[in-house]
Structures are given as structure tokens and as C-alpha cells.
Amino acid sequence: MSFDNVWLNANLATMGDDALGLIEDGAIASKNGRIAWVGPRTGLPAHAAPVTDCGGAWILPGLVDCHTHLVFGGNRAAEFEQRLGGATYEEIARAGGGILSTMRATRAASEAQLVQAALPRLDALLREGVTTVEVKSGYGLEPETELRQLRAARALGAQRPVSIVTSLLAAHAVPPEYKGRQGEYARHVAEDIIPRAAAEHLADAVDAFFDSIGFTAEETALVFAAAQRHGLPVKLHADQLTDCGGAALAAAHGALSADHLERSNSAGIAAMARTGTVAVLLPGATLILRETHFPPIAAMREHGCRMALSTDMNPGSSPALSLLLMLNLGCTLFRMTVPEALLGVTRHAAAALGLGDRGVLAEGLRCDLALYRIQRPAELCYWLGGNPCIGRVVAGIAA
Known part of the structure; x- marks a missing residue:
């Protein structure tokens, strides 16, 4: 042959x-x-x-890291110290830190600077056997920087032998310009940012943050409807801080994945299993935030919901440079079996990105x-x- x-x-x-x-x-x-x-x-x-x-x-x-925020400016080591001193993730975010802190650093960075900062982080993953990496925007929170992040992500794939899959996460937080006008910002994402990202072929999917400090179900639906009008699949940050029905919401919209799920209820997990929505578990954030609520693994097994594992590499809640470490944390923190963990960084991680040609x-x-x-x-x-x-x-x- x-x-x-x-x-x-x-x-x-x-x-x-x-x-x-x-x-x-x-x-x-x-x-x-x-x-x-x-x-x-x-x-x-x-x-x-x-x-x-x-x-x-x-x-x-080849391993698949299916949830990262790889492209960003600056870092948040100072907030890590604050959390060690007792401040919570939510308290830091409400005081103007968290995502908004990284937003300011990312807006100030050029595309070339974003690429150069991200390359060492990407290289750390590649050295472990990763061949596909999802990269989210979400630290611009305005059109130009969101698109700059996505262009930087695409540039990474041109500089290294790796498949880069992009997700537009403009609905990550409310920027200062829209303070007190969250619904208006969600419309801006739907009507302005998503169409531009789609027209320039910069996004492979659209993501949103649905939680107590995130967007409402109605605002998320508005963003997802715009994504679907432009032929883009959707993903959802769900139930990380509260059980607000994020798993069920992701299933209702036919999302490729729902990610985090630390506080999801069994009914939501069952709904995900019925629609084929993959549960993406992020033990790095659990470790760094010293979280005491773990994803409902037993319910996922009971209902046959596919589970993926990822680094959630980001400057705030999971500055994780190792997908292999996530395998260990998935087993030791979440009590996943070895087959569940390994499937979670191969077959099921590929499914979380809608990629049926690998894993x-x-x-x-x-x-x-x-x-x-x-x-x-x-x-x-x-x-x-x-x-x-x-x-x-x-x-x-x-x-």
C-alpha cells in the first residue's frame, strides 16, 4: 500500500x-x-x-486543550496574593479587578505584543503533546481589541505546528463604558461585535459567561441568537459561582459545551446528555480558587454526559501551563477514572470543539x-x- x-x-x-x-x-x-x-x-x-x-x-x-484564554496582556499575580489574604474571586471582580484588570492590559497591547506574550504559554502545552488548542477572546470587551485577540490567536497557529480554534467571548464581562447598562452591552455584542468577527472569519464559535456576575439568560439568548444567525456554534461558561441553571441553558441552545459546572444540578446535566453538550471540567480553577464545590461527576456518569478536561489557562483563576497536570487534578480532585480523564483530553475534548476529525x-x-x-x-x-x-x-x- x-x-x-x-x-x-x-x-x-x-x-x-x-x-x-x-x-x-x-x-x-x-x-x-x-x-x-x-x-x-x-x-x-x-x-x-x-x-x-x-x-x-x-x-x-494528539491532546486537545479545549478551553483556554491563552491570549491576554499582563498578569494577575497581585490578585493571587489578595486571594491568599482572604479576598474572594467575586469580591475582586466587583472592585474592578479580575477580568477588567486584564482588559486594561490587553487593550494596551498590540497584536504583536499579544502574540509574543502568548507563544511561551502555547509552547508549554505543545511540549506535553497538545496538537489542538482553543483560544478565547474576552479581554477586550470592545470590538477592536476583541478582534485583535482573535487575530493574535490565528497568528499563533501560523507560527507553530498546532491547530488553533477560536471562540469569541465578548460577553465575558461588562466593560466600564457600559457600567449599569449590561443589557445594552449584550446588544452591542450581538449586533456589532459578532457580525464583524464572523465577516472577518476570526471566530469558530461564540462563548458567553452566564453566572451571578455574568450575563442573564435573556442576554445570553440574545448573544447566542446572533451567533447562530452567522452560522457560529455556541459554548457557555456555566454554574461556576452559583447554580443558576447554566447547564440546562446551554442544552436548550444546543451548545457544543458547557464549561465549569461546579454547581450544576442533575436535571441540567441530564439535559446536556440528551443534547450531546459536552461538560468541560476545569480543575485548575478549582485548585487556584480553593473551591469546595466540585462538578457533579456522579450525575454526569449516571446520565451519560461526556466529560472533557482543560487547563482554562487564564491570568486570574487558572494560570495553568500544563494539560498533563489537569489529568492528575481531574483524577485526584474530581475523582475521575484514568479512562475518563484521558478521554477528556482527546475524544471528548475534540467533541467539545465540534471537531469530529480528531481525538x-x-x-x-x-x-x-x-x-x-x-x-x-x-x-x-x-x-x-x-x-x-x-x-x-x-x-x-x-x-
């Missing part, structure tokens, strides 16, 4: 089923950036393609691979601070 590249002497975690789909002594072949063959090495067809001997490494689908090692899908020097896949969830990644392949090409 005609292949472009072949990887031999490897063990595979195909992620094709809930037991990880393990194949020992396996092989993978690529053609035109796609997986052309995968299975036990003994069944590999005859070929003349270049071969990579993996030396017994494990191969997983599984299967013929016809993108040949995005992550190679690890480990004895068993559980080690990816076990080690704290280690990085056993020895290689990445993006669309069939070693990166």
Missing part, C-alpha cells in the same frame, strides 16, 4: 472506546495528513514508506499523534510535574 509515513514498535491508546482501545505492539500509517491504517503491527500491509521506530513508546491521539486513532481521521515514554497510559495521570512526551505529529508531519 502507499503510505507517507509509518510508526512502528509502539503501543496505542486509540481512545476508540471507553476502555481506551489499547493495542500493544501496534502501528500507524499516514497518507495526506490522515491516518490511513492503524492496528496490530502484524497486520500492517506491505509498504515502502519511511518508518519511525518508536522504541516501545505509547501513542495517543481518536482511527482510519480517515487527522494524523495528530502524541508519543510518550511511559509503561502504561495511567502514568499520564499519575506523575505531578513530569513530562514524558517524546514527540508530536501534526497532520502526519513530525512537529
Whole structure:
């Protein structure tokens, strides 16, 4: 058969089923950036393609970090100190810190400055085997900076071998110019910012923050209706600070994902399971905010709601540079099983972005691979601070 590249002497975690789909002594072949063959090495067809001997490494689908705020100006280390002193996330936000603090730094940064600041953060993810990263805006809160953030995100994908998926999160907070006029700002997002982002093909989805310090159900519906008019799928920050029905709201709008969900109720989780909305869990924020409410994992299992894991990399509540660390935190904090956690950064994370062409090692899908020097896949969830990644392949090409 005609292949472009072949990887031999490897063990595979195909992620094709809930037991990880393990194949020992396996092989993978690529053609035109796609997986052309995968299975036990003994069944590999005859070929003349270049071969990579993996030396017994494990191969997983390239990891997917499906919820990040990677592009921003400045940092919020001072607020981290405030929280250590007893201030809450909500108190800091209401005093003009939090998202608005990063808004000011991001508005002051050029596109080039945003790209240069984000590249080291992106590189940290790539070193761990990540091949797809979602990047949100949401720190501009006005058209020019929101679009600048999205352009910077696109530029990252041009400078590194990685797939960048963008989400417009202009409905993240109310900017100072609209203080006391939250509904008017939501209309501005719907009528002005979303159409511009769509016209310039800068956004792959639209996100919103629905919570006690976020937008109302009516305002979120207005934003989502505008997204859908422009052919953009939607996502939702939901139920992080209060159980305000965010899980059910996301399901009602057919959202790709609902993210956070620390205080979601079982009925909302059941609604998500029915619509296929993925639950994106963010243990980095749980750790940094010293949160005592954990996502309702038992309800997600009971109702069959798919669970993804992500860094939530952002300057305030989750300055996390490691998706592998999130695997450990998902298991230790949230009590996820190893298969649940690993599916959460591959197959289910891809589903949270609406990407059906990756996250599984299967013929016809993108040949995005992550190679690890480990004895068993559980080690990816076990080690704290280690990085056993020895290689990445993006669309069939070693990166």
C-alpha cells in the first residue's frame, strides 16, 4: 500500500472506546495528513514508506486543550496574593479587578505584543503533546481589541505546528463604558461585535459567561441568537459561582459545551446528555480558587454526559501551563477514572470543539499523534510535574 509515513514498535491508546482501545505492539500509517491504517503491527500491509521506530513508546491521539484564554496582556499575580489574604474571586471582580484588570492590559497591547506574550504559554502545552488548542477572546470587551485577540490567536497557529480554534467571548464581562447598562452591552455584542468577527472569519464559535456576575439568560439568548444567525456554534461558561441553571441553558441552545459546572444540578446535566453538550471540567480553577464545590461527576456518569478536561489557562483563576497536570487534578480532585480523564483530553475534548476529525486513532481521521515514554497510559495521570512526551505529529508531519 502507499503510505507517507509509518510508526512502528509502539503501543496505542486509540481512545476508540471507553476502555481506551489499547493495542500493544501496534502501528500507524499516514497518507495526506490522515491516518490511513492503524492496528496490530502484524497486520500492517506491505509498504515502502519511511518508518519511525518508536522504541516501545505509547501513542495517543494528539491532546486537545479545549478551553483556554491563552491570549491576554499582563498578569494577575497581585490578585493571587489578595486571594491568599482572604479576598474572594467575586469580591475582586466587583472592585474592578479580575477580568477588567486584564482588559486594561490587553487593550494596551498590540497584536504583536499579544502574540509574543502568548507563544511561551502555547509552547508549554505543545511540549506535553497538545496538537489542538482553543483560544478565547474576552479581554477586550470592545470590538477592536476583541478582534485583535482573535487575530493574535490565528497568528499563533501560523507560527507553530498546532491547530488553533477560536471562540469569541465578548460577553465575558461588562466593560466600564457600559457600567449599569449590561443589557445594552449584550446588544452591542450581538449586533456589532459578532457580525464583524464572523465577516472577518476570526471566530469558530461564540462563548458567553452566564453566572451571578455574568450575563442573564435573556442576554445570553440574545448573544447566542446572533451567533447562530452567522452560522457560529455556541459554548457557555456555566454554574461556576452559583447554580443558576447554566447547564440546562446551554442544552436548550444546543451548545457544543458547557464549561465549569461546579454547581450544576442533575436535571441540567441530564439535559446536556440528551443534547450531546459536552461538560468541560476545569480543575485548575478549582485548585487556584480553593473551591469546595466540585462538578457533579456522579450525575454526569449516571446520565451519560461526556466529560472533557482543560487547563482554562487564564491570568486570574487558572494560570495553568500544563494539560498533563489537569489529568492528575481531574483524577485526584474530581475523582475521575484514568479512562475518563484521558478521554477528556482527546475524544471528548475534540467533541467539545465540534471537531469530529480528531481525538481518536482511527482510519480517515487527522494524523495528530502524541508519543510518550511511559509503561502504561495511567502514568499520564499519575506523575505531578513530569513530562514524558517524546514527540508530536501534526497532520502526519513530525512537529
